[in-house]
Ligand SMILES: Cc1cc2nc3c(=O)[nH]c(=O)nc-3n(C[C@H](O)[C@H](O)[C@H](O)COP(=O)(O)OP(=O)(O)OC[C@H]3O[C@@H](n4cnc5c(N)ncnc54)[C@H](O)[C@@H]3O)c2cc1C
């Protein structure tokens with residue numbers, strides 16, 4: 001699915017009032033997408049700059065057309081609220097912004113990556129010890145929260161939104177970059193009160209998780225919906241999954257190698 | 265009611281390197297052997313899409329599931345221990361092959377000094393230098409390098425280790441069975457710089473095959489492809505020596521061997537009428553949750569440092585160490601390792617994304633007692649190494665000190681320096697201290713309701729000084745290599761269980777001459793129970809400035825010989 005089509009779908013839903021009614025059934029959605037697909041079948045749209053969370057070039061723009069259902073590369077399975085998603089996407093972009101060397105977190109799809117992660121084992125801490133009792137630990141004792149990451153991120157996003165509202169009376173995704181930075185810096189410095197016991201959550205730990213997730217989203221294998229088009233790898237000159245470097249391992253000169261994903 | 269099975273001759277708890285070695289040797293002798301492994305079967309066919317940093321290196325696909333079992337941790341004995349809720353500081357192994365599946369393959373021999381550190385320190389520097397009053401507890405191991413030498417050779421041959429002469433190591437009876445790996449540009453720069461400085465660089469001894477290799481058991485390994493997904497990953501080419509492509513495969517060629525997976529051992533069983541022996545183990549089938557009793561003539565604990573300790577403690581075998589009275593041997597001398605190094609920033613670009621788990625150069629001029637400690641306030645040292653392991657983009661974001669950790673400057677620098685910076689690192693020894701030990705936690709349990717191991721550990725002053733000293737030497741080497749800017753690591757604070765440091769945990773079930781202070785004798789045989797053997801890095805009385813598995817492998821071969829001897833005349837083994 002390309003951005004344009006998502007947009008037209010959402011706009012369509014808005015104007016008809018279907019979105020607010022919460023009655024979007026699978027068949028309706030499918031029908032609408034089919035309808036839109038017929039209009040423009042291999043559009044590769046450029047970043048619209050919209051705050052709804054649609055950034056960058058879509059590598060999966062092409063599709064079969066003819067009303068067939070294509071899985072949207074920018075679909076979401078964890079974040080159900082557009083404002084939450086816009087907030088996290090904006091925060092990630094400040095951590096890893098677009099610069100002269102290449103795209104930022106938004107264009108790389110880091111927020112979509114996080115969305116998928118939070119919906120799975122990572123979000124539910126499935127492979128981690130979550131038995132109580134829970135106590136506030138020393139910094140050297142690591143994660144001691146009773147929350148799983150999904151809950152932790154929801155709380156952290158709410159706090160980012162609250163801080164933006166309290167300080168600037170605007171949504172986080174709409175305030176200036178330096179204001180976003182100011183809030184994020186206070187998060188990192190553990191200066192924002194989360195309103196829960198420290199054993200449950202702190203702004204500093206939330207920032208640590210957000211930073212890690214951003215880098216993961218920028219540089220993971222594209223199968224996880226981050227590192228769109230392998231642009232993160234290209235920027236860093238990392239060749240991804242090559243089967244062998246046996247022939248070049250002893251070369252003195254630097255090798256520029258086009259990246260390959262794990263599955264291609 | 266637990267179902268009782270037919271008795272076997274030898275049983276290993278776990279199927280990693282130690283379990284695999286003991287199983288292969290005992291199976292060759294015709295003994296009926298079963299290896300009980302809590303995890304699943306896995307092998308080369310499962311590693312076809314292993315070049316995925318997120319899944320394997322960051323989400324720990326091949327390692328222990330911490331939701332089922334972990335340990336609790338505190339820095340000091342008077343603090344509240346809390347569960348290590350996520351893997352971090354070290355990565356516990358699981359499934360067939362254990363941590364040997366995703367290890368790097370650096371294979372060192374500990375120095376002769378390591379085995380007799382207490383005696384040699386007293387002789388050379390006087391008793392005071394052991395700093396007993398400050399709580400340090402250096403002990404000889406009850407075995408010498410010379411006694412262990414044949415077993416080192418045996419492990420190197422099994423694992424196809426390649427390298428070049430290390431000026432400082434103990435005398436060898438045989439050369440490395442394989443040649444050294446390829447020398448890359450950064451390795452050459454390190455070699456030239458350290459030679460110029462009067463040091464003694466050598467190739468990092470590697471169990472990634474430099475050439476096709478067939479080991480003495482007939483197992484064949486392929487040449488390494490320098491694919492760069494080695495540490496934390498398994499090898500899809502059978503080019504890295506792992507238990508599943510060597511010793512376990514060898515054991516499986518014998519009908520008298522059985523590898524039984526999904527079997528989590530929860531207790532070592534004893535007989536009320538005979539306190540000189542154990543009778544077998546109790547395990548839970550992790551798929552069906554059924555309980556089984558597996559009787560055995562000989563039980564060998566090969567379940568890594570923490571579970572070897574844990575099984576003895578929950579089965580009430582041996583006396584628990586108490587840091588206040590210093591009575592008891594079980595749990596004492598837990599040690600770890602520290603890393604002190606430096607990062608250099610260069611103008612030119614390096615192929616950091618190519619590499620292999622054990623590709624590098626190393627030097628021992630500041631390890632053990634290879635340098636004069638007369639005017640230094642610490643004992644021991646560490647190996648200094650440059651490696652080209654294959655830097656992966658999510659975790660490798662080097663920035664010069666003073667650069668912010670996020671934002672535009674961070675991004676620009678981390679992208680630029682990814683291919684332009686090199687690290688030289690000191691892997692430092694760890695000093696045993698009376699307040700660093702293992703015991704059981706009464707508040708937290710594993711998935712079977714068995715108490716978790718409680719780790720009480722902090723770095724010692726000696727560790728901090730030693731690490732700083734090594735880090736400064738690393739910085740000097742990088743300058744000599746031509747770095748434009750060098751950042752030397754900060755001083756060590758308190759031990760932190762969060763960032764990965766190394767899976768080089770040692771102690772807790774140490775070996776020795778004295779049954780009051782050690783858990784096993786020089787054959788890795790339990791002092792109280794003649795038919796119980798315990799083997800792994802838990803046997804180390806302190807940790808050296810090297811990776812452990814060369815020495816662990818040697819001890820496992822020593823243990824296997826002990827098991828075979830014991831199976832013949834069923835008598836306590838003498839030195
Ligand atoms: C990422 C990484 C890199 C490393 N690189 C190096 C290196 O380059 N050089 C080096 O020397 N060392 C290295 N190591 C360390 C090395 O892997 C270990 O020292 C070695 O594998 C230990 O072997 P082991 O048999 O003692 O334990 P393990 O490999 O941990 O095997 C123990 C087995 O016992 C099983 N088990 C545990 N408890 C039970 C139970 N209750 N019931 C049944 N089964 C049980 C486990 O599932 C496991 O399979 C590395 C480790 C890691 C994690």
Ligand code: SF4
Pocket residue numbers: 472473487488489490491492493494495498499500501502503504619620621
């Ligand atoms: S670096 Fe070599 S030994 Fe390691 S996984 Fe790749 S091919 Fe195998």
